Structure formats: C-alpha cells, structure tokens
Amino acid sequence: MLIITFILLLGLFFGIRRAYRNTFDVQVQKVEIPLDLPQNKEINILHLSDMHLENLSITPQTLYEKVKDLNIDLIALTGDQLERQKNIQPFMEYIKVLKQLNAPLGIYVVFGNHDYLLHKHHLELFRKTLESHGCIVLQNENRVLQLGDTVLNIIGIDDFSTRRSNIAKSYEGVKTGINLVLTHDPNVVLHMDDVPYDYLLSGHFHGGQIHWPKPYHLVKMGKLARMKIIKGLHYRNGKPYYISEGLGQTGVNIRTGCRPEITLHTLKGKESEKITRAS
Numbered sequence: 234m235l236i237i238t239f240i241l242l243l244g245l246f247f248g249i250r251r252a253y254r255n256t257f258d259v260q261v262q263k264v265e266i267p268l269d270l271p272q273n274k275e276i277n278i279l280h281l282s283d284m285h286l287e288n289l290s291i292t293p294q295t296l297y298e299k300v301k302d303l304n305i306d307l308i309a310l311t312g313d314q315l316e317r318q319k320n321i322q323p324f325m326e327y328i329k330v331l332k333q334l335n336a337p338l339g340i341y342v343v344f345g346n347h348d349y350l351l352h353k354h355h356l357e358l359f360r361k362t363l364e365s366h367g368c369i370v371l372q373n374e375n376r377v378l379q380l381g382d383t384v385l386n387i388i389g390i391d392d393f394s395t396r397r398s399n400i401a402k403s404y405e406g407v408k409t410g411i412n413l414v415l416t417h418d419p420n421v422v423l424h425m426d427d428v429p430y431d432y433l434l435s436g437h438f439h440g441g442q443i444h445w446p447k448p449y450h451l452v453k454m455g456k457l458a459r460m461k462i463i464k465g466l467h468y469r470n471g472k473p474y475y476i477s478e479g480l481g482q483t484g485v486n487i488r489t490g491c492r493p494e495i496t497l498h499t500l501k502g503k504e505s506e507k508i509t510r511a512s
Contacts (some may be wrong), residue, residue: 252443252487256290259299259480259493264466265501266473268411268431270383272502279305279336280496282417282436283479285347286315286324288486291493296480297330303497307338310368311436311477312345312392312417318355321362328366338378340368343389345417345437347483349397371415373399375407384410388430393418394437394455400428411500419462419476420455422469432500433474438463440478444490464491 270276279300291299308331315324331340342363344356351359360370369376371389378385386407391397398421403414412430419435441448441463451458457476464478478494 252489255488255492256288256482256486257493259291259295259495260478261299261303262494262496263499264475264496265499266432267503268500270411270500270502274381274383274502276338276380276385276500277304277306278413278434278498278500279303279308279331279334280311280434280475280477280498281309281480282311282434282477282494283313283345283439283481283483284310284315284324284327285313285479285481285483286320286327287317287481288483289481290486291480293326293330296327296495297333299495300334300497303334305334305336305497307387308334308336308340309415309434310340310342311415311434312343313347313436313479313481313483314342314345315359316347316350318351318358321355321359325362325366328363328368332367338380338385341376341387341389341415342368342370343391343415343417344370344372345392346394349392349395371403373397373402375403375405377407377410384408386410386412388412388414390414390416390421392416393421398424400425404428413500414474418455419474420457422474423456426470430472432498433472434477434498435474436477436479438476438478439482439488440464440491440494442479442482442484442488442491444488448490 373391375388390403414430414433418437480493
C-alpha cells in the first residue's frame with residue numbers, strides 16, 4: 234500500500250511539474266482573415282489576452298524576443314491584465330517592451346473580469362497609467378482610424394461576464410468602415426447577431442487551462458463554453474471571431490492540454506489566400 238501511495242504521489246509531482254513547465258511554452262499562432270480591403274492592403278494585429286500578471290511565467294524580455302521579428306501594425310490587449318494594485322507598475326514593463334515594437338496604429342486595451350477586481354480608484358489609476366504610457370483604453374468606446382482610403386473602426390466592448398458590456402454605446406459615432414471589435418468575454422458575440430463587425434478578438438477561457446481530460450470547469454462560464462467553443466477561430470452568421478488561449482494563468486500557475494498563446498492576426502483583401510492558421 235505504501236508503495237502504491239508513493240508511486241501515485243510521485244506521478245502527481247511530475248504531472249504538476251510538467252504542467253508548470255507548460256506555462257513557459259508559449260505558442261505563436263498566425264491567423265489570416267480575408268476582409269473588404271484593397272487587394273494589396275493588410276493590417277497585422279498582435280493580440281495578447283489574459284496576461285494575469287499574478288501568474289505569468291514569461292518575462293518582458295521573453296515576450297519581446299517572441300514578437301520582435303513580426304510585422305505589427307496594431308497591438309490589442311483583450312483583458313485580464315492583472316488584479317492587484319501592486320502589479321500596475323510591474324505590468325508597465327511589458328507595455329514598455331510592446332512600445333519598442335513601434336506599432337504605427339498604437340496599443341489598445343480593454344478590461345476583463347479580473348481587472349475589475351481592482352478597487353474603483355485603483356482601476357482608474359490603472360487606466361491613467363496605461364494612457365500615460367501611450368495606450369488607448371476602451372471601455373464601451375471606439376476609435377476611428379483613416380488608413381488611406383480605408384476606415385478602421387476599433388470598437389472596445391467592456392467585459393460581458395461582469396455585465397459591463399454596452400454594445401450600443403461602444404458603437405456610438407461608428408459609420409462605415411472595417412469594424413474590429415476588442416472584448417474580453419467572447420460570450421458577447423451571442424448578442425451581436427444584428428451588430429456589424431468584421432472581426433472580433435477576445436480571450437477569457439485560457440483554452441481551458443486545465444484541459445484534461447476535458448475542461449468541465451468552463452461550463453459555468455457561459456453558453457459558448459457549453460457549446461465547446463473555447464479557443465481559436467470561429468464564425469457566427471458568417472462573421473469571424475477569435476478566442477485566445479491567453480498568456481497567463483489564474484488560480485494555480487499550471488496548464489495541461491493547452492499552451493500560452495501570442496497571436497498575430499493578418500487582415501487581408503478578400504482576393505488574398507484563404508484563411509490559414511499555423512504555429
């Protein structure tokens with residue numbers, strides 16, 4: 234009996250050790266989306282989600298090394314950056330390396346449910362600190378960019394899981410153009426059947442984080458999870474949306490059956506190649 238117990242404990246030890254090591258194994262995913270753009274036009278978006286500074290295994294320098302050679306026009310952070318006031322300044326070290334990428338269209342940030350664990354005045358401090366570092370924070374807000382003959386509307390819908398989403402307010406003033414939606418909880422897409430968007434970026438599910446044998450714990454996280462839609466590229470009524478597996482972790486700093494993710498989304502003219510996804 235003691236031998237069996239020892240073997241089980243040893244197996245558990247090595248299993249947890251492997252799951253912890255997985256948090257360092259960052260995958261760089263590349264996605265191409267054909268949109269109504271001029272044939273020779275493309276917009277490259279670096280997408281980071283669920284960084285969770287409290288349980289983030291990669292350093293700012295490691296992040297920089299992973300992305301420094303990518304062609305990046307715009308950087309999108311889709312929520313759950315941190316949850317403790319003491320981590321606001323450490324998080325800015327990651328923003329500093331992202332600024333070194335010189336993305337000409339800027340860095341855009343939306344908040345997730347964990348960001349809203351900050352006290353109200355600390356959340357306001359977080360927003361102001363991000364803005365002082367050159368980021369554009371969108372809480373049910375949008376920005377309109379004129380890119381030659383192309384209009385790009387960047388629409389930030391606030392967190393759905395904490396009932397802060399206001400789709401109508403997010404779209405105020407938006408007219409024609411390419412509508413890029415940034416949000417944290419992808420479940421909001423189920424309420425956007427009559428809302429015009431060309432591509433939606435989100436996170437929230439971590440790909441399950443502990444995806445073994447299946448991520449049963451996600452069923453409480455909304456209808457999409459119950460539909461087994463928890464990561465990657467999906468379509469609703471012909472409109473594409475993407476769910477990142479996230480870069481950090483919550484609870485315990487382990488991953489099984491999934492890996493931390495950095496994503497490069499390339500929006501291309503419709504006559505370009507078909508959608509592809511590769512590591």
